[in-house]
Amino acid sequence: MKNKIYAVIMAGGGGTRFWPLGRKARPKQFLKVTGDDTLLGETISRILPIIPMEQIFIVTNVNQVHLVEEAVPEGFCKENILPEPAARNTAACIGYAAKEIIRRYGDGLMCILASDHHIGAPEAFRNTVLNALETAEETDALVTIGIRPTFPSTGYGYIQFDAADADADKAHKVKQFVEKPDLETAKAYIESGDFAWNSGMFFWRAGAIMREFDALLPDISGLLAQIYEAEDRRKALFDIYPTIPSISVDYGIMERAKNVMVLTGDFKWDDVGSFTAYADLNEQDAAGNTVVGKACLLDSKNNICVGNEERLLALIGVENLTVVDGGNAILVCPTERLQEVRAMVDKLSKEGFEEYV
């Protein structure tokens, strides 16, 4: 490729779906879900064979910089950790990274990745990424990766593409982005063959995406310009960034831009959206239980136990429960009601248990 490639890993997410393991102060990208490394650390390792460390950027909340510093490999350049003074959604985050790349290097190909996804086949993933970057360079389009669906998920957004091109390795024109469907719609999507899961990974030239910001999100573009034209850029960042409209890049740009392409990826991918990911990404015992850490189960079926090496979880005669040892808080919840963890976190805040949130 003619352009240099810069990875931009978005690691500023918050969210409470992993409480009590994840906290306000330690969101899921900093958790070790599948092994010895954090999801952020795995994201870096996965991309390192094709993008040198000094070309990897991490955008994160200013309060999480220390967690990023813990998670990155030795030798990772601290200047490549870009702090956000406030969480302003993915459009602001991506615009910020694009402006920084343009400031430092004039231009370059961007490979934008989430920091909290699991990918099962890193080699296949890297091939698809290289393919996407080539497409972005050749066509100057906005390129994304769509995951070939393996089941009618109602938890992911979908991308419909033009399947007329018979070659599956090639990029397809995107027809539309659609929100999370209900089960029936999801089933229809799967059968149609021209829908893929929206992975939230993006590939484009920094100059190309800024051109789209100018056209489609001129407010954001203007505020970013103010930051980058200021004499004291750091002060301007802290003053202006929190005022940037909060909008996702999907909604603000991808759904409205004209030249958008998608490459379908066949690797195993999981956005690690709740504790059920622990069941998806780890082996089960003969009774269908998933055990991370130390646990002893007696006559118990289909439970998810997320513990650690210090403390033992002992379950007797229970089914379909998720039990999580989060250090100073323990969660017990039927797996099918895990979406209510958010309500628990709200309740804790209201009832004076703020220190556990």
Add this chain to the structure above:
Amino acid sequence: MKNKIYAVIMAGGGGTRFWPLGRKARPKQFLKVTGDDTLLGETISRILPIIPMEQIFIVTNVNQVHLVEEAVPEGFCKENILPEPAARNTAACIGYAAKEIIRRYGDGLMCILASDHHIGAPEAFRNTVLNALETAEETDALVTIGIRPTFPSTGYGYIQFDAADADADKAHKVKQFVEKPDLETAKAYIESGDFAWNSGMFFWRAGAIMREFDALLPDISGLLAQIYEAEDRRKALFDIYPTIPSISVDYGIMERAKNVMVLTGDFKWDDVGSFTAYADLNEQDAAGNTVVGKACLLDSKNNICVGNEERLLALIGVENLTVVDGGNAILVCPTERLQEVRAMVDKLSKEGFEEYV
């Protein structure tokens, strides 16, 4: 009373029904079930208004002496903690205490109490105890307290007494001791009016109980005599005590002796036999949940949460569960299956989790 009174608190019990809160190394008499003090500490406080501290003895396993020392009030005399080199059941324990009292004081009235029971009305309890001691002194009988049953418990043994004497405050002749009954039998006992729960508290002169040992348990009597006649009594205790036959005083003496009396007690009494005692001895919230320590419950009913002040238990959408934070182990078990905690402890030992037992 002519004789001095000596309390003997039996604190050598083991048992696993309170795992993971109670451990092999810290049985339930050393747990704080109802408040700020251990069950053993509460037992001492309860009796102190009628028996001076220097006349209170505690028999315990030699491995638990340090736990007793932590639990007793300031100024408690260490010589009044009698170590058992091995657990040999209640007959050995009581014979040992009787011999020690005879050695030190020639004779005396014994008030033998369990260390791990809860009693709701200490004033009424003390009156019954004084009444029992007077009966023991006047009649030279073996006297016990039977608790007037409030429901047809299948978890307690029963005492049938001669109800011909109309005065309920007086001692009744014991007809028979019976083992834990099934529910139908328990109901019949309650209706009959002449059955009471066997509380395991005993009152007699030291000389009177040794006379019964000589007659009914001559083996044990002989071995205790060997210990107390030895030149090096401590060495003899460690050599001989572990060889004493393991038999309960109920089975070995009470069921076979001729002159046995029972006083019925009307105070609230609970042998704290499992975590359900936490529900019996603490208030419930509007949804029927019992909470000890810190917990937050969302749409959850009739659970028993036994936690502590450091760690939070968070329950979502569960019913009739018992969740116990035992420090380095957490138990999750339907309340109606708590009897399987014993099986869990066995499983832990077998599967190499010995450090958690």
